[in-house]
Amino acid sequence: MSNQNDPFTDAQREGLYRAIFERRDVRSQFLPDAIPDEVLARILRAAHHAPSVGFMQPWDFIVVDSLAVRGQVLASFNEENGKASENYTGERQQTYRTLKLQGILESPINLCITCDRTRGGPHVLGRNSIMEMDLFSTCLSVQNLWLAARAEGIGVGWVSILDQGILSDILQLPDHVYPLAYLCLGYVSEFLEQPELQAKGWRSRLPLEELVHGNGWGQPLEHQRLASYLAGK
């Protein structure tokens, strides 16, 4: 009999790490197959079980399946993506323009996770000094959803190349509700082994050992064994 305080079994732990390491941002590999409601409910429940400041639970989930609504969101993406491509020149710009950065219509469902900045009233425990804590909490709900979806074989793609005001208007959000994450969800033909941006030569994963510091920014890590584990030795 397993006790709820026991560590996970090897298989359970492997499952969790598998979801973490094999989660991908998906844009190009969506299949049109519908996500069954019970599966969608499971991953939304996972999102709802994220930690949140003062148990604020500032999130709402807007399930967008209307092609007309998605078409409006895509129009905002196209507008913003055109502007974004002007940030680069030459070969880098050419590469940028070949990147597929959204799957708004190819995925069977889009989901906007919002953050209600007023939920819980003016004094939320833990949010008295740093007011962005509600936004950070909502990001954790996105990550819970992303990992649960991966375990269900469902890909998620985050589309942030959007005008927030236009997105809020399209989704009829009240002023106090912030459109934190616009996501595309669907079964996939494959989960890529590495981030698509890495596979396309845009940017690579940084070495972890260069990102772990000791007692202050840029200070060497005194834990030698930890340093060598981080370096994969």
Ligand SMILES: Cc1cc2c(cc1C)N(C[C@H](O)[C@H](O)[C@H](O)COP(=O)(O)O)c1[nH]c(=O)[nH]c(=O)c1N2
């Ligand atoms: C807040 C935020 C916003 C975005 C993203 C992610 C996050 C966290 N990503 C996905 C991003 O490119 C991707 O996570 C990294 O390239 C790493 O790849 P994997 O997620 O590990 O596959 C993303 N991808 C994309 O194609 N269009 C986009 O607008 C965005 N926006």
